[in-house]
Amino acid sequence: xxxxxxxxxxxxxxxxxxxxxxxxxxxxxxxxxxxxxxxxxxxxxxxxxxxxxxxxxxxxxxxxxxxxxxxxxxxxxxxxxxxxxxxxxxxxxxxxxxxxxxxxxxxxxxxxxxxxxxxxxxxxxxxxxxxxxxxxxxxxxxxxxxxxxxxxxxxxxxxxxxxxxxxxxxxxxxxxxxxxxxxxxxxxxxxxxxxxxxxxxxxxxxxxxxxxxxxxxxxxxxxxxxxxxxxxxxxxxxxxxxxxxxxxxxxxxxxxxxxxxxxxxxxxxxxxxxxxxxxxxxxxxxxxxxxxxxxxxxxxxxxxxxxxxxxxxxxxxxxxxxxxxxxxxxxxxxxxxxxxxxxxxxxxxxxxxxxxxxxxxxxxxxxxxxxxxxxxxxxxxxxxxxxxxxxxxxxxxxxxxxxxxxxxxxxxxxxxxxxxxxxxxxxxxxxxxxxxxxxxxxxxxxxxxxxxxxxxxxxxxxxxxxxxxxxxxxxxxxxxxxxxxxxxxxxxxxxxxxxxxxxxxxxxxxxxxxxxxxxxxxxxxxxxxxxxxxxxxxxxxxxxxx
Amino acid sequence: xxxxxxxxxxxxxxxxxxxxxxxxxxxxxxxxxxxxxxxxxxxxxxxxxxxxxxxxxxxxxxxxxxxxxxxxxxxxxxxxxxxxxxxxxxxxxxxxxxxxxxxxxxxxxxxxxxxxxxxxxxxxxxxxxxxxxxxxxxxxxxxxxxxxxxxxxxxxxxxxxxxxxxxxxxxxxxxxxxxxxxxxxxxxxxxxxxxxxxxxxxxxxxxxxxxxxxxxxxxxxxxxxxxxxxxxxxxxxxxxxxxxxxxxxxxxxxxxxxxxxxxxxxxxxxxxxxxxxxxxxxxxxxxxxxxxxxxxxxxxxxxxxx
Numbered sequence: 001x002x003x004x005x006x007x008x009x010x011x012x013x014x015x016x017x018x019x020x021x022x023x024x025x026x027x028x029x030x031x032x033x034x035x036x037x038x039x040x041x042x043x044x045x046x047x048x049x050x051x052x053x054x055x056x057x058x059x060x061x062x063x064x065x066x067x068x069x070x071x072x073x074x075x076x077x078x079x080x081x082x083x084x085x086x087x088x089x090x091x092x093x094x095x096x097x098x099x100x101x102x103x104x105x106x107x108x109x110x111x112x113x114x115x116x117x118x119x120x121x122x123x124x125x126x127x128x129x130x131x132x133x134x135x136x137x138x139x140x141x142x143x144x145x146x147x148x149x150x151x152x153x154x155x156x157x158x159x160x161x162x163x164x165x166x167x168x169x170x171x172x173x174x175x176x177x178x179x180x181x182x183x184x185x186x187x188x189x190x191x192x193x194x195x196x197x198x199x200x201x202x203x204x205x206x207x208x209x210x211x212x213x214x215x216x217x218x219x220x221x222x223x224x225x226x227x228x229x230x231x232x233x234x235x236x237x238x239x240x241x242x243x244x245x246x247x248x249x250x251x252x253x254x255x256x257x258x259x260x261x262x263x264x265x266x267x268x269x270x271x272x273x274x275x276x277x278x279x280x281x282x283x284x285x286x287x288x289x290x291x292x293x294x295x296x297x298x299x300x301x302x303x304x305x306x307x308x309x310x311x312x313x314x315x316x317x318x319x320x321x322x323x324x325x326x327x328x329x330x331x332x333x334x335x336x337x338x339x340x341x342x343x344x345x346x347x348x349x350x351x352x353x354x355x356x357x358x359x360x361x362x363x364x365x366x367x368x369x370x371x372x373x374x375x376x377x378x379x380x381x382x383x384x385x386x387x388x389x390x391x392x393x394x395x396x397x398x399x400x401x402x403x404x405x406x407x408x409x410x411x412x413x414x415x416x417x418x419x420x421x422x423x424x425x426x427x428x429x430x431x432x433x434x435x436x437x438x439x440x441x442x443x444x445x446x447x448x449x450x451x452x453x454x455x456x457x458x459x460x461x462x463x464x465x466x467x468x469x470x471x472x473x474x475x476x477x478x479x480x481x482x483x484x485x486x487x488x489x490x491x492x493x494x495x496x497x498x499x500x501x502x503x504x505x506x507x508x509x510x511x512x513x514x515x516x517x518x519x520x521x522x523x524x525x526x527x528x529x530x531x532x533x534x535x536x537x538x539x540x541x542x543x544x545x546x
Numbered sequence: 547x548x549x550x551x552x553x554x555x556x557x558x559x560x561x562x563x564x565x566x567x568x569x570x571x572x573x574x575x576x577x578x579x580x581x582x583x584x585x586x587x588x589x590x591x592x593x594x595x596x597x598x599x600x601x602x603x604x605x606x607x608x609x610x611x612x613x614x615x616x617x618x619x620x621x622x623x624x625x626x627x628x629x630x631x632x633x634x635x636x637x638x639x640x641x642x643x644x645x646x647x648x649x650x651x652x653x654x655x656x657x658x659x660x661x662x663x664x665x666x667x668x669x670x671x672x673x674x675x676x677x678x679x680x681x682x683x684x685x686x687x688x689x690x691x692x693x694x695x696x697x698x699x700x701x702x703x704x705x706x707x708x709x710x711x712x713x714x715x716x717x718x719x720x721x722x723x724x725x726x727x728x729x730x731x732x733x734x735x736x737x738x739x740x741x742x743x744x745x746x747x748x749x750x751x752x753x754x755x756x757x758x759x760x761x762x763x764x765x766x767x768x769x770x771x772x773x774x775x776x777x778x779x780x781x782x783x784x785x786x787x788x789x790x791x792x793x794x795x796x797x798x799x800x801x802x803x804x805x806x807x808x809x810x811x812x813x814x815x816x817x818x819x820x821x822x823x824x825x826x827x828x829x830x831x832x833x834x835x836x837x838x839x840x841x842x843x844x845x846x847x848x849x850x851x852x
Contacts (some may be wrong), residue, residue, distance in 0.1 A: 258673055315798075339745050368747035381738035385760050391739070394756075395746030440742070 009036035009077075010214040011060065011099075016074035018055055018064065025203050029055040029069055030238040035231075037182060040212040042205070044225045044246070048462035049433075053218045056235070057184050059084075060216070061101050062091040079181060092177035096127050100175035104168035104187040110159040116143075117155030120174045128176055146173045146203065152220060153295075157491040164327075165196035169203065170187070176207060182214040189224065193326035194489065198533040201228050220462060222265045223492070226250060226536030234258045252529055259354065264463040266470075266492040266533060270515040273499050278317030280350075280398050281450045281483035282371065287311040287347035287357075307333040309507040310347070315451065315483040320474075321366060322486045322498030322515070330507035331487045333493075335455045338485070339373045340364060352450065369399060372444035376456035378436035382428040388439050389424030395447045406446075413442040416479075417472060434465035438472065445476060452477070453485045458493060470497055503527050586836030589829035600646040608640035611796040611827050620812050629822065632801075632815050642818055648797035649778045649826060652712055657770040659716045664723025669754045671724065672731025682728070685721035693718040693780060698789045706792045708781055711784055715777045726769055727762050733759045741793040764841035771834030775827045782823050782836035798823045 017034040020026060030052035037043045037156055047274055057062050060076050062083060075082045078098055083091065095101075103109045110119060124135045136155075143151035146169045159167055168188060175183055185204065189197040205228055208215050217525040219225060229246040234257065242255045253259045255416040267318065289308040308330040315321045327471065337344045340356065348355045356367045375381040382391050393406040401409070411421035417438040428436060437457060444452055454473060458466040474497060477484045490493050494501055495515060502512040511524040522528045581587075599606055607628065622630045629638040671681040689845030697714030704710050733738060739755050748756070784790030785799025793800055798819040805816030 341741050341744060365747050368745060371745070373742070373745050375738040375742060377738055381742055383743070383757055385737040386756070391742075394743065394748060398747045398749070398752075443742065443746070 007038050008108070010079055011037040011216065012077040013056070014075045014077065016056065016059060016076060017072050018052075018059055018069055019072045022067050026238065028238050030059075030235075033074070033235075033238075033240050035233050035240065035243055036258075037214040037216050037231075039181065040094050041216055041230045042208055042210055042215040042228050043233060044217045044219055044229035045224065045233045045235060045493050046225055048220060048464060050237070050259075051235040052238035053220075053235050054186060055238075057101070057186050057216060057218050060182075060184060061099065062088075063101075093127070096123050096180070097178050098180050099182045099184065100180040101184040101186065102175050102179075102188045104190050106164060106171050106191070107159070107417040109171055110167060114155050114160055115158055116162070116170050117242055123174055123177050135362070137321055138175075142173045142177045143170075145207075146170075146176075148173070163196075164192055165199060166500045168192065168196075168200055170202065172200075172207070173264065175212070176213070178300045179211060179275065180213065182216060183323040184216045185222070186218045188217075190219070190221070194491070194531055194533040194535070195326065197535065200534065204228065215419075221535065222262055222463070223534065223536030234261065234391060248298070260464060265536070266465045266467075266490075266496040268492055268495050268519070268531075270495040270498075272516060273513065273514070276316045276319030276499055278319060278481065278483075280313055281317045281351040281352070282485070283348075284311055284334070284338065285350070287334065287337060288345045288347065289330075289337055289342060290345045293517060294507070306362075306507050308337065308344075311375070311504075311507075311509055313485075313502055313512075315485050315508065317450065317483050318477070318481050319500070320477060320484040320486055320495040320498045322488060322501040323504060324488060324494050325504035326489060326492060326503055326530075328506070331489075331504045332455055333507075334504075335373065335453045335485065335487050338451070339371055339453060340368075341373075360389045367448045369395075370449055371451045371453065372447050372449040373453040373455060374437065374444055374457040375442045377460055377461075378433045378440060381440050382436060382443075384428050387425055388431070389429055391412055392424065392439065392443045392446050395443065401449075413445050414475070416445070417442045418468075432465075433461055435470060437461065437469050441469075441472060441476065445480065448480075451481065451483045451485065453487070455487045456489065457486075459490060466493070473497065491519075491530060503530065555777070559713040583836040583839070584801040585832055589832040589836075592829040593827060596646050596829075597650060599643050600650045603640075603647060606643055608643050609637050611636060611644040612794065613637075613840070619728065620815075621810070629818055630812075630814065632804065633812070636796075638801075638815065639820055641801055642798075642822055644796045645798045645801060646820060646822070646826075648708065648791055649781065649823070651708065652715070652781040653774035653778045653830070655712050656715045658717060659712070660719040660723050661766055661770050662771050663716070663760065664720045665727050665759075667720070667725040668727025669731060669758060669762070673735060673750065673754060673758070673823060678728075685724050688718060689721045691718060694783065694787075694789075696811045697780070697784050698787070701784075701789045706790065708791055708795070708841070709797040711781055711790050712777075712786070713778050719773050719777070723766070723769060726765055728764045730765060731758055734758050768834055768838040768841060771830050771837065775830040775834070778823070779827055 013036075014034050017031045033052070033056055035043065045053045045056060055064070055069065059071055060078075060083065064070060071084050074084070076084050078094065084096065116137070120142065121135050124130055124138060128135070130138065131474055140151045140155065143154060148169050154392055156365060159170070162170065189200050191198060193518065201224065204215060204217070207213055211424045219227065225246065230522040231243065232246050232249040233243040234241050234249070234255070236257055242249065242253065242258050247257065253262060282385045287308055288306060288310060291305045291307055311330070311334050313321060313323070313334070323334060325331045333342070336342045338349055340538060344357050347357060349357045351367050353368050354367070356364060359367070371534055382388060389407070392410040393403070396406040396409060397403065410424055414421040414424060419435060419442070423431075426438070431439065440457075457473070458469050470493065473484065476482065486494065486498055486541065498515045500513065501515050501518050502509045503508065503518070503524065505526050511518065511522065511527050519531065520528065520529060613636065615631065617635065618627075618631055619633055619635040620631060621627055624630070627644065632641070634637055640764050644712045649710065667681060671678050693715060696717060697711065698712050700714045735758065740753070743753050743757050769801065781790055781797070782799035785797050788803065790799055791797045801819035802816055805812070805819065810814050
């Protein structure tokens, strides 16, 4: 093994080509990929889904799905040694000692029935000859280095007793305990809240500086890239379209695709908007939703957890109200109460002046039409066994529209959301994520609602697709004079689309106000924390980047 | 959760923003399935033969299965009596073929009834919150009653008939189906597309029929085969114990019971119906396993890669 002198790259990928199985929509998963990662360098591989960024990372670890994908050409040199030619035994040895990987979802990457300490210890057991006492010492040391609170006590805890951010720290500790020369991070912060994400990014940066670890960071988020990258590799359809130092890529992107990706990231600077003056479409008064406390026969007792606490929000027609918060803030609970997918514990929900909070299923029916929802996961919000036409027409037909009229309406709406009316006969799996979200919007609009609720409706989409769907939402809002309640965790998106914003934390609205005012002059401390944690704050207003 | 699945999928093949194949999309048609599961094909063939024999019993070289001929009792196999005769001189082949009718009818009837009743109860129980604890406690109670005991009680009250036997086997099977359906409903009701249907005002019966029921069908088909197999076995046991079909009816259980008396003299009299029963149940179970593999996308993929 060659030693890494000076700045010789620790990882060097040369002309890598990985073939897709026969019958896929393209021949190569990745082709002609070449780049280097130097010691102490953070290289971000950016791309949308299907760009081959994860395949590249998995190739390095030798983790490509057996029988489906294999590297046909090229070499991956880890300190000069080609891992593509390494035997399975050698690969196993390299993983953990020389290279390590962390994944998107720390909750499932950890074994739920093993203590935290044992899971980190396992790496040492496999790869070293240390005595148990020495191993424990090393485990505690690395946990300390990862800023995990009270490592001695945490050693014997189980993963479910930790927060998401702490679990990701444990994953990083297990990855780093043997001081690998390269750490591969596959979307490690995507599943985390922004404030937690900021801390984890800080940790990765710190590690790379102190330990001189090379980091190969896979992400779709240009905000994160702006935050940590030394070097950027932009991938599309399995090929590298552009690479270079981060500063250069951001200041002077050479390829249109890179420009488009950067431009698609919504700016954190909200445009000036005029306050809406339409009639009030939906209003909640002291809305409370509690969970927990059920006796054995299923009778509800006093709720032990309050997911929403005295929430008062108002949305006018023609207005977009953003409800922003981290996971567990209760923002989705409020949305689901208003659609009456869950029954509120107390408080009022007024639709067109009528309180629907306590209405029975039967009495509620006429109001169902008025409030419609677009769900987060476009892959699960359409019944996979029914044609999309049947899904779009279902609502109007429930309200007595004839099949022909419903079909005519569905065809008109398909055109409106930018899809071919003939696609109504197809099944959901024949559409992409962005197209499905358009279908979900068409389904909601088919009900001719007053209020449209978008619950994280764009957070599962690629940035370029996200932008289009946001534009569509804004367009239909204006066209139909809708009241749009926009639930999101993404401040950038909220900044661009919302007229007013309500910030939620632990079930309560902590601050509410016009978007621009709230962004430029946040009053509540939590709002300030959220704004500070947004990755790549400078992105989108270049004057601040200087 | 979904994020992980996406991740895993992306790890295997990047799905991209491009259309992905439907989960569990048919790999190939019926022919392909049979080729992949040769044992299941054989089982299906055996079951088809048994069903054919049961349906056209008078046409497959049989005589009256209840005709006594004491002069020719306990004979070996011959051109007149393909499998010989029993202790009353009745033709064993004929009794075996007619006995298949009982088994097939009981198996199918119990499977159909248990699935239909269980499905209806399970759908509503899973979807209506306040109903759930009440119905499930009743089901727990039903499950606690041993099937055979219930059958014997029913037969002693209403007399031995095939209907009583069917009823007695259906009752303890229903809770199993209810549990299965309920578990599927509980997970499907959280799916966004079901919530979307609720929010466009789809009435409950339509909602269950369109969006929830289709998800229950694959596991139910598999469960139905197991119910059928177990019903056939239970029927034979009941007949053997004298609590099932009346002795005049030729059924495999009755034949085993009668053959038992003369086992040392004419062992085949007991073994023929025993073997028939064993083969039938084995075939049904193999078919059920193959269906389970085929209908469960995850298992189907694994079997396919082997």
